[in-house]
Amino acid sequence: MYFIIANPAAQSGQQDNHLLQKLESALKARQQPYFTCFNARPAYVKKFIKSMDRGTGEIKLVAIGGDGTINSVINAIEDFNRVSFAFLPIGSSNDLARGLGIKDINKDPSQEENLQKIVAGQVTRKIDLGELTYDRSGLSRLFAVSCGLGFDAAVCHEVNESRFKNFFNRFNQGKLTYGAIALRELATIPSCKARIVLDDQQVIHINKLIFAACMNTPYEGGGFKFAPDASAENGCLNLAAIGDLNLPQMLPKFPAAYLGKYYHFKGVHHGPFHKMQIELDQPLWVHTDGEVTRKSDSVTVSCLPRKLKLII
Structure with a gap:
């Protein structure tokens, strides 16, 4: 199950939701179930994760926003063993993307490489927090x-x-x-x-x-x-x-x-x-x-x- 957290306010100078639409279309094409919300507050995300799957299944969290949105999401995760994470960097800073060598919206407006990795859903690495x-x-x-x-x-x-x-x-x-x-x-x-x-x-x-x-x-x-x-x-x-x-x-x-x-x-x-x-x-x-x-x-x-x- 994919849980997408979109924060349009984080995008510096970009007001449309074309990345969200592309991601949703790609997930539909692969018949991957997903849910999208526009609220990145940790309490809300934490509550939704609990309601999504009360078993042991893995949850794929995808944040569309900046470093602040990512921070809110990781602080909402209670069981890191059940969660794999991805993000599309559209903030005004995007320091996490820069530090991990991931292209941000200014360098790759289409975000095609990032989108393909997200819909593939394979864990590529584990990072420190x-x-x-x-x-x-x-x-x-x-x-x-x-x-x-x-x-x-x-x-x-x-x-x-x-x-x-x-x-x-x-x-x-x-x-x-x-x-x-x-x-x-x-x-x-x-x-x-x-x-x-x-x-x-x-x-x-x-x-x-x-x-x-x-x-x-x-x-x-x-x-x-x-x-x-x-x-x-x-x-x-x-x-x-x-x-x-x-x-x-x-x-x-x-x-x-x-x-x-x-x-x-x-x-x-x-x-x-x-x-x-x-x-x-x-x-x-x-x-x-x-x-x-x-x-x-x-x-x-x-x-x-x-x-x-x-x-x-």
């Missing part, structure tokens, strides 16, 4: 691309609240929203001390944290190569953190970070890990795959190796 736990509450969230605290999460929060995001998306310019808000956030970064512990061994102290990202794939924020060594298939996550810099020192880092060539700069901390703990002296916004739900001053991040079965 990350899990972020808010230490104060014990609540946790999964992520496929990255999670982060500080600057990147603050930008995501402001973008999601911005009334201009949908406007720019209509003209395929969703990234302009990120750029404008990022410049403002850089100028107003709070002074926050951080203590980061990797695998209960390496301890990193930062007097003024700009951001700390835990990367499952190399890219975040619409193509910034914050972790060039990261891979979703190597059983670990990668830290990418910057701190103790003023605004003039920070600005040159971002073009280099876009290219993945910034590790040598002062104030940059990086490295692989299986478990990371971070404590702050004040709460900062936290994101998982660009989705922001709360602030926190203490989180634990762990890698879940080979957690998600992909059919694309």
Whole structure:
């Protein structure tokens, strides 16, 4: 059984549903049963998965949307052994597709290769997921691309609240929203001390944290190569953190970070890990795959190796 979650609002500048129609037509041609919904909220997806099959049959989930839609779907899965997953990337960032070498809508408007793999329905690989736990509450969230605290999460929060995001998306310019808000956030970064512990061994102290990202794939924020060594298939996550810099020192880092060539700069901390703990002296916004739900001053991040079965 295929369960398709379509999120047209995620598509930057694309307002039609031609990919959904092509997918449904291809599934009909193969006489594959499917159901389509336009609601990616985890509670709804979780409820539907339970109602679809109370036995042990496998469910094929297909997300049509961006990284945020994918995040909502993976957080709705309770039994990963029963689920195989695919997605058609039509978001404004598409960092998961970029990190996995999957063509996005801007490079392949027809998505023919992706569609053929989806209707074939064969698991092609298993990828790692990350899990972020808010230490104060014990609540946790999964992520496929990255999670982060500080600057990147603050930008995501402001973008999601911005009334201009949908406007720019209509003209395929969703990234302009990120750029404008990022410049403002850089100028107003709070002074926050951080203590980061990797695998209960390496301890990193930062007097003024700009951001700390835990990367499952190399890219975040619409193509910034914050972790060039990261891979979703190597059983670990990668830290990418910057701190103790003023605004003039920070600005040159971002073009280099876009290219993945910034590790040598002062104030940059990086490295692989299986478990990371971070404590702050004040709460900062936290994101998982660009989705922001709360602030926190203490989180634990762990890698879940080979957690998600992909059919694309």
